[in-house]
Amino acid sequence: MSNPPGHQPAVVWFRDDLRLGDHPALHAALELNRPIVAVYVLDEESAGIRPLGAAARWWLDQSLRSLATSLELLGSRLVLRRGPADRVIDELVHETDAAAVVWNRRYGAAERAVDTRIKSAMQARGIDAHSFAGSLLFEPWTIQTGQGGPYSVFTPFWRSCLAAAPPRPPVPAPTAIAPWDGVVNSDELDTWALSPTAPDRAAGLRENWTPGEIAAQAALDRFLATSLADYASRRDEPARNVTSRLSPHLRWGEISPYQVWHATQKVQRGASGSAAASGIRFLTELGWREFAYHVLFHAPDLATANLRPAFDAFPWPELDPQALKAWQHGRTGFALVDAGMRELWRTGSMHNRVRMVAASFLIKNLLIDWREGERWFWDTLVDADPASNPFGWQWVAGSGADAAPYFRVFNPELQAAKFDPQEQYIRENVPEYGTDAYPARLVDLGETRRAALAAYERVKNTTV
Incomplete structure (x- = not known):
């Protein structure tokens, strides 16, 4: 589709920046005095892009609805496309005869590779392509x-x-956005089926959060x-x-x-x-x-590889699926851990102090590889972040940057006594606590702590 030069739009590519206020890319596009085509691309196909977890997909669904409403109130609309971003952005630029493409930067290696390819392809065609610091x-x-x-x-x-x-x-939010007057096809958000259905956890998420x-x-x-x-x-x-x-x-x-x-x-x-x-x-x-x-x-492989290579020698035992499942569903017999894991499943979030305690228990009392916990959090957290989530797990494991000392093992009972002395948080999330219905302790804290420290000593002795 060809348009007079004054009508060539600027494409604003929304990603992890689902807002109108302090949006440098949108602000720059508006300063071009061109109509705007706002697009979000659900890219689950480009090499290295990590698919979203279930809770994060629910949040994305709700946040996109909120952003679409905000754009409509300013006279614009949100175009939704699905597929590899290289192809989708190229198609959208061709369909609209766009003169510019702008976005706010991302920092993962796979995301940066996608952005670099798109910027190079656009600039080779004489199309302005710029990225901005917004995150x-x-x-x-x-x-x-x-x-x-x-x-x-x-x-x-x-x-x-x-x-x-x-x-x-911060850059002020726009008060109006001139829409492009051409025809642009958009997916219907419902067809993306982002909200979890098996099992349906959306009720608890809706009860506790309002995205947007x-x-x-x-x-x-x-x-x-x-x-x-x-x-x-x-x-x-x-x-x-x-x-x-x-x-x-x-x-x-x-x-x-x-x-x-x-x-x-x-x-x-x-x-x-x-x-x-x-x-x-x-x-x-x-x-x-x-x-x-x-x-x-x-360290782009932060979610899968120990930041400190010495930890590659850590002697993880064979995975006990039942122990992992007990941890995931808050049935370890340790009340603070169980309260946190049930809060996570119900609300898509967990208090930060409890996250550290739950992570330490998995790694150092159950001797389960930190990557198992990172994957579970990635699927169940609404704030599952590609940097903070693996960074936090490696911090607790002792394998990451500025890591907790290997000999630090959070005792869930002492942590509960110190930070939840009235057991208010525990009883809110584990209603059967203190009754015969509450599960027995999965492990002995003293024995497992000693076993963890012995395993960590082996890693320590391999460090050069």
């Missing part, structure tokens, strides 16, 4: 050690980030107004509602880290005491997200 405050290649390499320890990494140029202000940009901004506002002051002192208590609940909104880009950063700093400037300290602590957690992506950029 990270500090892009991985901009933060380097004194020797010019990547960081492997968080504290110096974050210190280097804070010494760099401060994050840019509006809900993301509301969550940030609510956290800053009501919970920030207690964040530093109470964030490890799973029964306390003092966390931001922003992780899935950040994972899907319904809110940008720039928006979170500047909104938090604005509150900090007028705060003192605990609120000021909590603001620093909260932004440091945002820093851990940055660090996970820094590591992923330099």
Whole structure:
């Protein structure tokens, strides 16, 4: 289809940035003074692209509906296409005779390879193709050690980030978007069947979450107004509602880290005491997200390969499927672990402190490879993030960057006594706890801890 030059559109390719506010690619496209074709591509076919887990697919379904509504209110629409992104974007540019294609950058190796191919193909045809920084405050290649390499320890990494140029202000959301007046075919979202049906877990997810940009901004506002002051002192208590609940909104880009950063700093400037300290602590957690992506950029196989090669020698025993299943479904006989795993299955999320305890139990008490846990979290978390999820599992295992010391084994009973002393979180998620219906303990904590430490000593002794 050929159009007069003034009517050639700009294609805005949405990915993990399902918002209109602080969307640098969309902002740049609007400055071209061209009509906009907004597209989301469900790419499950390009080499190396990891298929989404069930909970994440549900979130994506809801978030795309929200984004489509927001675009329609501004006079535009969201085009949905499915297939390898190289082919889909090429077809869309041909169909619309687009003059430009823009997107916000991704940082996994497979995603970067796709983006590079598309940019090269577009530029070879004389079509403007540009990418922008919209998902990270500090892009991985901009933060380097004194020797010019990547960081492997968080504290110096974050210190280097804070010494760099401060994050840019958020870009305002548009008030109108000129649509392209041609015909563009779009898939019907329902045909993608993103919501899980076998089993149908959508009811619990709907009950606990509202995806979309509006809900993301509301969550940030609510956290800053009501919970920030207690964040530093109470964030490890799973029964306390003092966390931001922003992780899935950040994972899907319904809110940008720039928006979170500047909104938090604005509150900090007028705060003192605990609120000021909590603001620093909260932004440091945002820093851990940055660090996970820094590591992923330099170690693209983070979800499958030990970052520290010495751990390839770890003597994992033969997998016990029944033990893994008991852990997955919260029937280990250890209440805090079971509460977390049931919360995960019911809500698609788990309190961060409990995530560490549940992960430690799988790896160091059951001696099950961390990759089994990473895969389960990938399928069940609504915030299953390609960087933070494997980074966290390798941190607990001791095989990753800035990892927990190999001898750190989270004792679930001591952790429960410290962080859930009234058993409020446990009883909310394990209603039969304390009755004959509750399962017996799967293992002996002392014996399994000793076995784990012996196995880790073998790894330690192979390190050169």
